Amino acid sequence: MSDAIRAAKEALASEHLIQPRLRGEREALRVLLATRHGAVLASTAAINQLKALIVSAPDDLRGELRKLMRPARITRCAQLRDRPAHGIEHRMTARALRSTAQRIQTLAG
DSSP states (O other), rough: OOHHHHHHHHHHHOOOOOOOOOHHHHHHHHHHHHHHHHHHHHHHHHHHHHHHHHHHHHHHHHHHHTTOOOHHHHHHHHOOOOTTTTTHHHHHHHHHHHHHHHHHHHHHH
């Protein structure tokens, strides 16, 4: 009889009940880590979405944003306004960029 089978039979025959681990600090840490992991995934997805929006943005908007470093680009996108003087594509792209950048800022905060 192998050791594993013998140990299993002894465990089943035992009347001693095994106590589950206490939740306390271990569970608190698990909850915080799970929440952080979700926030990191959401932030990464938002950053990737912002990059994709910039790549497909109208030329003037794309040119303005590509020269900025990421923190400045996010700040600039969060401040974009859709002005009636611009075409519909430009205005809706600016709206999408603003919304996505604000989501990034919220997730980072």
